[in-house]
Structures are given as structure tokens and as C-alpha cells.
Amino acid sequence: AQSVTQLGSHVSVSEGALVLLRCNYSSSVPPYLFWYVQYPNQGLQLLLKYTTGATLVKGINGFEAEFKKSETSFHLTKPSAHMSDAAEYFCAVSDTGTALIFGKGTTLSVSS
Amino acid sequence: DTGVSQNPRHKITKRGQNVTFRCDPISEHNRLYWYRQTLGQGPEFLTYFQNEAQLEKSRLLSDRFSAERPKGSFSTLEIQRTEQGDSAMYLCASSTEAEAFFGQGTRLTVV
Numbered sequence: 001a002q003s004v005t006q007l008g009s010h011v012s013v014s015e016g017a018l019v020l021l022r023c024n025y026s027s028s029v030p031p032y033l034f035w036y037v038q039y040p041n042q043g044l045q046l047l048l049k050y051t052t053g054a055t056l057v058k059g060i061n062g063f064e065a066e067f068k069k070s071e072t073s074f075h076l077t078k079p080s081a082h083m084s085d086a087a088e089y090f091c092a093v094s095d096t097g098t099a100l101i102f103g104k105g106t107t108l109s110v111s112s
Numbered sequence: 113d114t115g116v117s118q119n120p121r122h123k124i125t126k127r128g129q130n131v132t133f134r135c136d137p138i139s140e141h142n143r144l145y146w147y148r149q150t151l152g153q154g155p156e157f158l159t160y161f162q163n164e165a166q167l168e169k170s171r172l173l174s175d176r177f178s179a180e181r182p183k184g185s186f187s188t189l190e191i192q193r194t195e196q197g198d199s200a201m202y203l204c205a206s207s208t209e210a211e212a213f214f215g216q217g218t219r220l221t222v223v
Contacts, residue, residue, distance in 0.1 A: 034212075043203060100145075
């Protein structure tokens with residue numbers, strides 16, 4: 001069975017600081033990995049995804065993530081946080097397009 | 113087509129009543145998913161359609177829940193005899209092979 005663990009339910013950074021949101025997964029087959037962002041009372045918006053190929057994936061809004069098979073990790077980073085990045089972030093795993101299994105989410109707070 | 117559309121956005125109902133939600137997916141997507149999200153949690157998978165066929169159902173989907181996707185187009189999720197524990201955000205997504213697009217959800221409050 002697949003599962004996702006997001007380390008840290010809350011992360012706080014200062015504007016301009018590095019953002020690092022951690023995600024570890026468990027999958028018995030080569031996984032598809034995703035990061036979604038959710039703003040209050042909104043649906044989820046895809047930030048980036050890894051399916052095959054290059055393990056460093058670039059997404060929207062300056063975010064990127066690196067698939068590390070040996071560490072079963074898919075951490076999300078952004079070099080410089082912006083106030084508009086404050087939201088909830090979800091890591092998810094699936095196999096070949098079936099249902100997504102989500103982590104519990106990490107709330108990112110950005111202070112000025 | 114601007115994306116996945118869900119109606120209503122909000123629904124307040126009395127315990128014991130039946131409710132039905134609708135999801136209109138992106139037109140060329142043949143896969144459709146329903147998820148439930150409670151406060152402080154990630155979305156939890158409920159059920160999945162490929163075209164009109166319901167291919168997978170979570171154990172979370174009790175016999176009070178039913179979903180349909182007639183003709184492989186829009187989908188409905190019905191909850192019968194609602195309970196307070198059904199209060200949640202119900203999210204619909206449609207997808208291509210490897211990317212799911214989510215609607216804004218229907219927030220259900222059972223009082």
C-alpha cells in the first residue's frame with residue numbers, strides 16, 4: 001500500500017528565506033509524486049509532479065522538488081519565500097494515474 | 113471550459129436528510145475522482161470512475177454513500193441519512209494519465 005508522510009504540520013519562515021517542506025513516501029511500485037497547494041476555502045492546485053525522467057522537477061511560482069529514490073523522499077523547496085506563498089501544501093503519491101494518496105499537509109506561514 | 117466545476121459550493125443540512133453534490137469535469141478527461149477532506153487533514157480518496165464505470169471504492173464509502181457518472185460526463189455523489197461526521201469538504205477531480213485537476217469543493221455542514 002502507498003502512503004505519504006509530511007514531516008512538520010507547520011513551517012514558519014521569514015520573507016526572503018528558504019522554504020523547505022519535507023515529504024517521504026512509501027510505494028511498492030515506481031511512484032508518481034505530486035505537490036499541491038491549497039488556499040483557504042479553495043480546491044487544490046498542482047505545483048509540480050514527478051512521473052519519470054529528470055529527478056529535479058521545477059514547478060510554478062518558483063518551487064522545485066527532487067525525487068530521491070534511495071531516501072524515498074520528495075521534498076519541496078523554494079529559494080526565497082514570498083508572503084503570497086502562505087498556504088497549505090500537500091504531498092501525494094499514486095501509481096500510473098490511479099487515486100492520489102495524500103499526506104496530512106503542511107501549513108506554511110511567511111512573516112515580513 | 114475553465115476547469116472542474118462543483119455545485120453547490122456550500123450545503124447545510126439537518127442530520128438524517130439526504131444530500132446530492134454534482135461535479136462537472138474537464139470535458140476531455142475520462143477519469144473522475146471524489147475525495148473527502150476534513151479539517152486539518154489531507155484529502156481522502158472515496159471513489160474513482162473511468163468513463164461511466166466505477167472502478168474503485170474506498171472503505172470510507174459506507175453504504176449511505178453512492179456515486180454515479182451517467183454517460184461518462186458529470187458525476188453525482190449522494191449521501192443518505194446524513195450524520196454529523198459527514199461534515200467535510202467534498203472534492204472532485206478529473207484527470208489525464210498523470211495529472212489531476214481539482215474543483216473548488218462542496219463544503220457540507222450537518223447540523
